Amino acid sequence: xxxxxxxxxxxxxxxFIAHAQVANRYDIIIDELMADxxxxxxxxxxxxxxxxxxxxxxxxxxxxRIGDATGQSGTMPSYNLLPDSFVIVCTASAVAAxxxxxxxxxVTSFPSxxxxxxxxxxxxxxxxxxxxxxxxxxxxxxxxxxxxxxTLEMIDTKNPCSGFTNWKAGTDIKxxxxxxxxxxxAVNADATGPQLLRAYATDSVSISLVFDEPxxxxxxxxxxxxxxxxxxxxxxxAMAVSPTFDxxxxxxxxxxxxxxxxTITVSAVTDCKGNIISTKNKAxxxxxxxxxxxxxxxxxxxxxxxxxxxDYVEIYNRSNKIIDLKQMFIANRNTAGVIxxxxxxxxxxxxxxxxxxxxxxxxxxxxKRDFITQNMDAFVTAASMPSFNDDEGDVIILNxxxxxxxxxxxxxxxxxxxxxxxxGVALERIDxxxxxxxxxxxxxxxxxxxxxxxxxxxxxxxxxxxxQGEITVTPEIMSPDNxxxxxxxxxxxxxxxxxxxxxxxxxxxxxxxxxxxxRNALCGIKGNFRWDGLGEKFQKxxxxxxxxxxxxxxxxxxxxxxxxxxxxxxxx
Numbered sequence: 001x002x003x004x005x006x007x008x009x010x011x012x013x014x015x016f017i018a019h020a021q022v023a024n025r026y027d028i029i030i031d032e033l034m035a036d037x038x039x040x041x042x043x044x045x046x047x048x049x050x051x052x053x054x055x056x057x058x059x060x061x062x063x064x065r066i067g068d069a070t071g072q073s074g075t076m077p078s079y080n081l082l083p084d085s086f087v088i089v090c091t092a093s094a095v096a097a098x099x100x101x102x103x104x105x106x107v108t109s110f111p112s113x114x115x116x117x118x119x120x121x122x123x124x125x126x127x128x129x130x131x132x133x134x135x136x137x138x139x140x141x142x143x144x145x146x147x148x149x150x151t152l153e154m155i156d157t158k159n160p161c162s163g164f165t166n167w168k169a170g171t172d173i174k175x176x177x178x179x180x181x182x183x184x185x186a187v188n189a190d191a192t193g194p195q196l197l198r199a200y201a202t203d204s205v206s207i208s209l210v211f212d213e214p215x216x217x218x219x220x221x222x223x224x225x226x227x228x229x230x231x232x233x234x235x236x237x238a239m240a241v242s243p244t245f246d247x248x249x250x251x252x253x254x255x256x257x258x259x260x261x262x263t264i265t266v267s268a269v270t271d272c273k274g275n276i277i278s279t280k281n282k283a284x285x286x287x288x289x290x291x292x293x294x295x296x297x298x299x300x301x302x303x304x305x306x307x308x309x310x311d312y313v314e315i316y317n318r319s320n321k322i323i324d325l326k327q328m329f330i331a332n333r334n335t336a337g338v339i340x341x342x343x344x345x346x347x348x349x350x351x352x353x354x355x356x357x358x359x360x361x362x363x364x365x366x367x368k369r370d371f372i373t374q375n376m377d378a379f380v381t382a383a384s385m386p387s388f389n390d391d392e393g394d395v396i397i398l399n400x401x402x403x404x405x406x407x408x409x410x411x412x413x414x415x416x417x418x419x420x421x422x423x424g425v426a427l428e429r430i431d432x433x434x435x436x437x438x439x440x441x442x443x444x445x446x447x448x449x450x451x452x453x454x455x456x457x458x459x460x461x462x463x464x465x466x467x468q469g470e471i472t473v474t475p476e477i478m479s480p481d482n483x484x485x486x487x488x489x490x491x492x493x494x495x496x497x498x499x500x501x502x503x504x505x506x507x508x509x510x511x512x513x514x515x516x517x518x519r520n521a522l523c524g525i526k527g528n529f530r531w532d533g534l535g536e537k538f539q540k541x542x543x544x545x546x547x548x549x550x551x552x553x554x555x556x557x558x559x560x561x562x563x564x565x566x567x568x569x570x571x572x
Contacts (some may be wrong), residue, residue, distance in 0.1 A: 019174040026161070026272065028081065029131045030122055031154040032170070032182055032266050035113035040168040041149035041175035041192050043101075046094035047113050049120065050178055052483035053081045054157055060085070063125035066112055067243075068118050074108030075125075088178050089499070091161060115148070119245035131245035132214070138164065145169035151176030153477070156188035161214040166190070194271045195280040197377070199264050200324065200349040201287050204255035208349070209314015210265065210281070214245040216270045226250055228285075229263040238569060245272075259320055261286045261353060261439070284353055288324035291399045293511040293547060294563075296317035296328070297406045298395055299357065299429045300445070300458060303388040304412065306424040309370050312361035313395055314454055315406075317352045318432045325350040327381055327400035328519070330360060332386040332393060339396060341386035350380055359454040370424065378455040404510040408436050416444040426452035428460045433561040434551060435505060436515065469495035471550045471562035479569050482531030490515075491529040491548060491567055500552045504529060507547040514541055523552065533568055543568050 011265035049066065053059060062078040066089060081087055088104040093475035098104040111120060117136035123129050139455075149168040159166050170176040171183040195212045201206060219225065220240035227234055229403065232254050241247040241515045248269075256262065256264050266281045313330065317323060325346040334340040334462035345360055352358050359376055361367050364379035372416040373379075388395065392411045399405050410447070415422050426445045434441040445451045446459035453459050472491050500523040506515040514535045528564065529546065535541040 001004060012363070018412065021057050021059050022126055023128070023130050023328040025128070025130055027130060028053050028059060028122060029154070029157060030120060030133050031086075031157050032151050032178065033113060033133070033135070034118065034120065034151045034176060034178075036115040036146075038148045039477070042173065043099035043149075043151075043175045043178065044094065046090055046097060047093060047110070048073075048088050048090035048098055048104075048178065049113075051087050051089060051122065052157055053083050053085055056083050060080050060276065061105070062467060064314055064445070065123045067106065067123060068113070068119065068120050069108065072111055076107055077105055079103070079105050080395060081114050085107040086179055088452065098178060104179075106221045107162070109128065109446070111432065114239050116161055118246060120564075123243075129245075132245070134163065134244045134246070135167065136164075140169040142169045149175050149364070151178075153177065153182040153184045155182070155184050155186050158184070159273065160186055160356045161567065162188075162190050163213055177182060179369075190273045190275060193277045194269065194273040194432070196264075196266050196277070196283050198350065199285040201256055201285040204287060205252040207256075207264065207285055208241075208268070209248040210348075211246045211248070211254055211269075213271050215248070216272055219246050219268060219270050221247065222268070223250075225268045226266075227265045227563065228252070229265075230565040232256070232262060256285075256287050258287045258289070259321065259406045284351070286322040286351065286353070287488065288327070288351060289318070289321040289403065291321065291328065291405045293403070293405055293507065293509055294436075295321055295405055296323060296352070296397055297432060298397060298408045298428070300426050300453065301388070301408070301410060302424070302426040302452060303393060303410060304423055304425070304455075304509055306370065308366075308449065309424060310361055310363045310366045311385060312359050312426075313365050313388075313455060314357055314359045314386075315352070315397060315431075316357050317354050318433055319356050321471055323352045325352055325358065328405075329398040330386060331396040331398060332388065333396070333453065338405045339398075343382060345382065346380045347383060354482055357455055357457075371454050371562070374456040374524070376455075381559075392448040404512065406436055406511055409450055411439075414439055414442050419444055424451055426453055426454075428453065428458035430458070430460050435513070435549065436511075466493055469493065469500075469552065469560070471552075471564060473564040475566075477567045477569055478533055481570050488533065489531045491531065491550065491564075492526075493523055493550075493552070494526050495523060495552070496525070500554050502529070503551045504531075505549045506531060507549055508541075509545045509547075514546070517548075539569070544568055 031052040034048050037045045044196040061076040064076045065072045088098045090098050091110045095104050095106045119134045121132035139148040153170045155166050172180050177183050200208050219241040221238050221521045223235050223238045224380040235250040236253045237251045239249050262285050264283050269277045279360045296315050299316040304314045326349045328345040329342050331339050359379050362385050395408045397405045427442050428445045430441050443460040449459045472488050475486045478489045480487050502521045502523050504517040508514050546563045550562040
């Protein structure tokens with residue numbers, strides 16, 4: 001009898017000790033997850049995650065929770081998770097099916113695991129984030145398996161804070177390995193320090209930094225490890241952002257100035273394995289502004305990719321503004337000519353600096369495979385893109401207010417006529433400053449660059465040979481109502497010699513051409529043209545802001561563009 005009671009006391013005490021233990025980060029990890037069980041391979045058609053105890057201590061999971069970006073689950077029941085053991089966490093309705101593969105427990109409000117990507121975290125009763133996984137469907141590293149039925153498995157559970165490089169699709173014929181060691185289990189040590197991917201300002205005294213992996217939160221929270229150029233210096237404070245700890249928020253002593261680009265330098269910050277940041281430790285930052293007409297222009301488009309390729313659109317910031325692509329959208333037009341299929345350019349904050357390029361695509365890896373890319377970071381992964389027809393179609397860039405910043409109606413006939421197969425051949429803009437819709441401003445990318453130049457200057461780009469001269473427009477506000485006061489706009493020009501030709505186009509605030517005022521007009525040394533405030537068909541056009549775009553050139557190849565703004569109003 002004494003032996004029986006002793007055994008009972010031992011198990012009671014073991015349970016108490018397990019419950020009393022306070023877990024540290026990575027003592028228990030999420031080492032496998034089923035985000036997309038359809039189409040079913042062999043495992044039950046349920047979403048679930050697997051927890052593994054990587055420590056030498058048993059933990060009672062009573063009071064633990066899992067969560068994602070939308071919320072967190074109810075608490076886990078009492079369950080002693082022994083060292084180097086596994087437990088499956090799922091919904092109550094899935095427990096019976098999953099128990100056939102190993103210990104399974106349920107939680108209420110089990111998070112819905114998004115197929116294409118999500119953040120899933122494990123929280124202890126002490127409200128500490130013990131582990132978090134920010135996965136995407138690229139982590140499968142297998143185009144077939146990412147379509148469903150296969151789990152995502154961690155390769156090296158001793159390397160829990162690495163992302164993409166330490167996960168892949170399950171290899172077991174069932175589609176995964178719930179309740180046991182992962183099929184992909186292998187040594188995959190992390191010997192590389194974290195990299196600073198980008199930075200953005202949320203306001204004049206707050207900056208967010210984005211890294212490629214989770215950081216040691218104490219090192220990340222040391223303000224002296226950060227320095228900002230141009231007199232800003234060391235920030236007032238720094239804080240690693242849960243649950244993934246791959247972002248840091250800085251609070252500044254001195255506010256940032258608009259239209260100024262700063263450089264942030266990071267030092268001494270480490271990942272969770274102690275690897276220190278080294279080479280990729282700088283990023284630009286500044287205050288973003290709303291893009292206006294022609295601030296951002298369409299610079300290159302691949303609308304007819306190879307059979308296994310993907311569309312892309314390259315845009316260029318020709319302004320002096322810093323523009324956040326999270327506030328920008330891409331679209332096309334439907335058969336009725338109405339703007340449709342509006343898609344956000346970037347789900348995350350991404351700053352496009354003056355005179356920079358960025359490529360928008362659903363699959364950057366495919367573009368990098370098919371083309372030479374000089375800037376591997378100048379890609380934004382769009383969750384989805386509008387459909388771009390292989391023969392002709394529309395590309396529209398919109399700002400946060402829904403106004404058009406640039407629009408291109410392309411046609412495959414714009415390609416070089418001697419190209420037999422146009423699949424995989426991008427159309428390149430010749431001149432950033434020439435009108436977008438001008439057919440002569442587009443040409444097929446050169447053979448020598450592999451028919452595309454995503455992320456860098458176009459192969460067909462033509463440098464401006466600048467004209468010494470000027471264009472002025474008066475008045476600032478015109479009112480074409482025939483009352484004798486400011487009824488028309490005068491476009492004055494002055495050049496050092498005769499022989500220049502001029503093209504003058506009037507654009508509205510959305511970047512649409514409303515009047516082709518002059519085409520190949522011969523200019524003298526000084527002179528002027530007039531705009532009567534009417535549209536192309538000599539009709540009244542709405543009041544508002546208009547851009548008078550003037551391109552001048554001569555037979556020697558010298559040219560220059562001018563952009564003047566005028567307000568059209570009416571007094572009656």
